[in-house]
Amino acid sequence: MAARLSFIVGVIGNIISILVFTSPIKTFSRVVKKKSTENYKGIPYVTTLLSTSLWTFYGVIKPGGLLVATVNGAGAVLQFIYVTLFLIYAPKDKMIKTAKLFAILDVGILGSVIALTLLAIREDVKLTFVGILCAGLTIGMYASPLSVMGMVIKMQSVEYMPFLLSFFLLLNAGIWSIYAVLVKDFYIGVPNAIGFVLGSAQLIIYSIYKNKSKREKSIATMEEEGSATLVKGVVEMGAFDNGDEEGGGGDDVKSNKSLNKGHSLPKPLLKRLYSMPQQIVKSLSLNSYQIDSTWVYPHENDDHLSS
Structure with missing residues (x-):
């Protein structure tokens, strides 16, 4: 019964994880359309690529780790695509930093861990070694959007905090925490429990600053409309004055001029x-x-x- 329940929860976890991995598609479609990464950061995608790659390796060497290996393998492929697009459309300075980080984490560290595990570590310690690394990286993956959270608080705008990513990260962390309890896997349980807490914090911040963003946009829209109305009124007044002058003057012209002179500002002022x-x-x-x-x-x- 417990094995069957854990399998069902694992399948649900796979579905939610795929949704997490595909949620940045909207973000990168915007990046490709604008041919710019704007204020988006590449760190979450680089760290997530390393995390999913190591979890794939963990699922391969762990008995009964098929569900862990398949979902993280798919996630690693998607994250590699995101990192590639980010490197293509990022500004030169940001592209160089992200490329260095990619080379260090996703090539150097990943290759070293796999080589060390297969060639230098005893068989009974391999799972523990890789599990500890995976747990630490998963915590880093969940914590990486903290930089975005800081920018949201500073700018008081949620424009660069994708809601779907934060929402599905919360669901993903919750379901995998339940799965870890059922299969008694400490390395899966601890980081996802922490991720659930951080995901909740992200959604709270999003709900707070979402309304502020809308209010600021509405104020800006009202100011633009007011400026447009003012400019239109000035243009119409100028056209009216010019029309009167071309018409040969008269009492109306004199009264309009005296009105403009006499009532544009108070005399004491x-x-x-x-x-x-x-x-x-x-x-x-x-x-x-x-x-x-x-x-x-x-x-x-x-x-x-x-x-």
Whole structure:
């Protein structure tokens, strides 16, 4: 009964894991369309490639590890495609950093672990050695989006945090935690339990800043619409004034001009604006008492200018 239940949970885990591995397809379709990686980071895909490759190796050397090997093998193929696309469309500096990381982790470390396990480690220790490495890398895979979470909090925008990836990572961690309990596999259970906690944190942050992003976009849209309306009104007023001048003037033209002159700004404000530069220049030669009296009682200067 326990073996059958673990097999069913494992199959469900395979399905969810495939959904996790395919969730960045939307992200990379945008990257290919724009021919730019924008603010996306390559670290999650490089680390996930190493993790899935090692889990595939773990499933191969573990008795009864078929479900672990098949799903992670498929995931490794997809992650390799994502890393390749990232290297193609990333800016030069980001591409060089990601390529170095890929060479170190997915070529150097992966090859060394496989060679060391097959050639130098005793048979009874192989599974433990690879299992510990897989557990550590899985924790790193779940923790790698923390850099994206920091950017979301800083920018107060979820534009560069893919919701599907965070959601399916949470489901994936939960189902594989259950599977680990059923088959009593410590190396699968611990990292996925941690991943479940981190996945929950990502969704909480997403729900918080999703509404803020929408609100900021709506404010920006309103400002753009208001600016467009203002520009349109100025253009229409200019066209109206030009039409009146071409029509030969008259009382309407004079009234419009007087309206523009008389009501564009309040008269006291016009006087203040006119007198302010003179007050600044004059204050350079005044003592402290005179400066205070000049700025505290500006209406006296206004009266003097108007007389």
